[in-house]
Amino acid sequence: MASHVTTPGAVEPKMWLGGIEPMKASYGKLMMWFFLISDTFTFSALLVAYGTARFSFPAFTGKHEDFTFSNMYWPVPERVYEAVPFLHGISLPLVFVGIMTFILIASSVTMVLAVEAGHRMDRANVEKYMLWTILGGFTFLGCQAWEWSHFIHGTDAGTVMKVIENGTWVEKTIFGANLTENQYGPPAFADFFFFITGFHGTHVFSGVILNILIFFRAATGFYDKRGSYEMVEKVGLYWHFVDLVWVFVFTFFYLV
Amino acid sequence: MAEVHHHHVHNQDPEAGAEQRKAIWKTFWILLIITSLEFLIAFTVPHGVLKVSIFIVMTIVKAFYIVGEFMHLKHETKTLIWSILVPVIFVAWLILALLLEGNAIFEAIFA
Numbered sequence: 001m002a003s004h005v006t007t008p009g010a011v012e013p014k015m016w017l018g019g020i021e022p023m024k025a026s027y028g029k030l031m032m033w034f035f036l037i038s039d040t041f042t043f044s045a046l047l048v049a050y051g052t053a054r055f056s057f058p059a060f061t062g063k064h065e066d067f068t069f070s071n072m073y074w075p076v077p078e079r080v081y082e083a084v085p086f087l088h089g090i091s092l093p094l095v096f097v098g099i100m101t102f103i104l105i106a107s108s109v110t111m112v113l114a115v116e117a118g119h120r121m122d123r124a125n126v127e128k129y130m131l132w133t134i135l136g137g138f139t140f141l142g143c144q145a146w147e148w149s150h151f152i153h154g155t156d157a158g159t160v161m162k163v164i165e166n167g168t169w170v171e172k173t174i175f176g177a178n179l180t181e182n183q184y185g186p187p188a189f190a191d192f193f194f195f196i197t198g199f200h201g202t203h204v205f206s207g208v209i210l211n212i213l214i215f216f217r218a219a220t221g222f223y224d225k226r227g228s229y230e231m232v233e234k235v236g237l238y239w240h241f242v243d244l245v246w247v248f249v250f251t252f253f254y255l256v
Numbered sequence: 257m258a259e260v261h262h263h264h265v266h267n268q269d270p271e272a273g274a275e276q277r278k279a280i281w282k283t284f285w286i287l288l289i290i291t292s293l294e295f296l297i298a299f300t301v302p303h304g305v306l307k308v309s310i311f312i313v314m315t316i317v318k319a320f321y322i323v324g325e326f327m328h329l330k331h332e333t334k335t336l337i338w339s340i341l342v343p344v345i346f347v348a349w350l351i352l353a354l355l356l357e358g359n360a361i362f363e364a365i366f367a
Contacts, residue, residue, distance in 0.1 A: 023336040033336070037343050044347040048354045055358030058366055064303070078298065094298060101291055109284045112326045116276050240326045244319060251315040255298055256308050 032234045036241045039203075043245050046199060047252055050192045057186060069159040075185035077254050083150050097254050100143045101246065104204075107136025108243040111211075115236045118229025123218060126232060130215040133239065137208035144201050151184075151193065152176045159183040193253070200249055203242045210235045283325040290314050 016027055023030060058073045067079045078093040085096070110132035117125035154176025161183070162171050174183040177190035184190065214235050223229045294314055301307045324330035329337055 023339070024333050025336060030336070033340060037340060040344070040347065044350060048347075048350050051351065052354040052358035052361075055355050056361035056365070058362070094295065098291070098295060102288070105284070105287050105291070108322070108326055109280060112280050113277065116273050116280065119276075120272050237327055240322055243326075244322045247315060247318050247322065251294075251311050255294060255311050 026230060028230070028234050029237070032237045036237065039241065043199070043248070046192075046196050047248060050196060050252065053188050053192065057188070069184050071161050071163070071182070071186050073185070075189055077256075080151075080184045081147070081254060085146055089156075094254060096143065096147065097250065100140055100147075101250050103136055103140050103143065104243050104246050107133050107140070108240055110136065111236050111239045115229075115233045118218075118223070118232040121224070121229065123221070123224060126218045126223075126229060127215060130211055130218060130232070134208060134211045134215060137204055137211060137239075140204055141201065141208065144197065144204075148194075148197075151190075152178065154183050196249060196253060200242070200245055203245065207235075207239050207242050210238065279325060283321050286321055287318055290318050 015021055025033075054074055060067055060073045060076055064076055064079065067076050069075065069079075081097055082091045082093040083096065084090070084092045110129045114126050114129035114133060117129060154174075158173040158175040160171060160173050162169055163174070163181070164170075165172075174181050176183055177187075177193075179191055179194065180187055182190035214232055217223060218229070218232070223231065294311065297307065297310055301310070323340075329340060
């Protein structure tokens with residue numbers, strides 16, 4: 001550390017046009033924070049709407065082992081999400097979503113390591129960790145695509161349900177779910193699944209695109225030329241936010 | 257590409273940032289352990305107020321580490337920290353208001 005000590009005041013201060021630097025943060029970083037606050041409101045609205053719908057429906061009151069799919073009560077999520085790729089027919093509650101959670105947390109770690117490397121102007125490590133983060137993002141998206149596909153196609157047996165069709169009650173077997181039919185429970189449950197995980201997945205996808213852009217600019221020496229890797233930090237904030245949202249989705253959609 | 261302007265001095269010291277990297281990995285292990293504990297609780301504790309409360313506390317702890325360490329908010333100025341935290345009060349209000357509303361809808365239809 002002693003080989004490189006900056007004298008106080010030697011670093012050129014980063015000023016905004018008013019001549020000061022509010023909250024000791026650059027303009028871009030502060031605006032990213034405020035954007036993330038607005039995004040927090042959007043995700044909160046979705047999750048709170050989920051809570052409202054859940055509280056206004058009857059809950060399943062029996063034992064978890066006795067749970068069966070029905071549109072008369074809200075489903076127990078651990079019995080809905082129990083499928084894992086290549087292990088067809090085996091009940092593994094929440095295992096796959098656990099793997100997805102781990103992937104996202106790991107990609108958050110590689111992202112913050114890229115930010116740290118950027119502070120040291122260490123281009124090779126920024127490239128390495130950005131690639132790991134991009135890989136984590138794509139893996140998560142792949143997992144989500146599989147989960148959606150499974151959720152939409154449903155179980156082998158389907159669920160026999162009484163539903164209203166063209167104004168009359170009919171009994172029919174429903175396979176999987178879409179925005180109007182749902183074999184796992186009330187249609188609202190499937191709607192919230194598609195909207196909440198879909199909106200989050202869209203954020204992951206945008207994050208991966210931004211990460212690729214950052215990787216490309218780092219690899220072509222753009223940030224070396226600029227003399228600052230702060231863009232890695234700003235996009236890092238966005239990527240961590242996506243991870244943060246998943247922590248809440250995981251608890252309130254899958255666990256509770 | 258020939259002219260490269262360096263505003264910052266390239267730091268070649270391999271020990272530089274070692275402390276931050278240690279903090280990053282520590283945060284990773286904390287997040288991993290909490291998530292594993294959540295799994296354990298999901299299958300051992302009977303469903304009820306206690307289980308939900310434990311999950312909410314654990315989620316807030318995880319959020320604290322992600323926002324504080326990964327997003328570095330803990331090390332920003334106090335004004336920035338509060339600018340981010342205070343608006344979340346509105347979210348807390350929204351949760352309370354709409355969960356009560358959901359309960360009222362349930363009572364009106366099913367009770």
